[in-house]
Amino acid sequence: MRGAHFARKLLAHERAETFARPPKCGRCHGTEIEIRRRRNGNWFWRCYAVKCKTTSSGRSNAWTLDIRLRGGL
Ligand SMILES: [Zn+2]
Numbered sequence: 001m002r003g004a005h006f007a008r009k010l011l012a013h014e015r016a017e018t019f020a021r022p023p024k025c026g027r028c029h030g031t032e033i034e035i036r037r038r039r040n041g042n043w044f045w046r047c048y049a050v051k052c053k054t055t056s057s058g059r060s061n062a063w064t065l066d067i068r069l070r071g072g073l
Pocket of ligand 1: 047
């Protein structure tokens with residue numbers, strides 16, 4: 001029981017560390033990154049720079065990156 005509790009705390013800490021350090025956008029290399037959560041519960045980064053997410057045809061196509069956390073959560 002204590003072990004499970006400890007693991008949960010560790011995971012929460014690691015998640016906080018990961019979320020505190022957003023990556024640069026893989027497309028525009030900008031730092032206008034926000035965190036989002038999918039309906040299935042997975043977290044991902046998303047670039048919201050207007051010049052990056054808007055295609056030449058004017059459609060929105062934001063760069064995203066799935067966040068992988070150790071422990072599978
Ligand atoms: Zn971008």
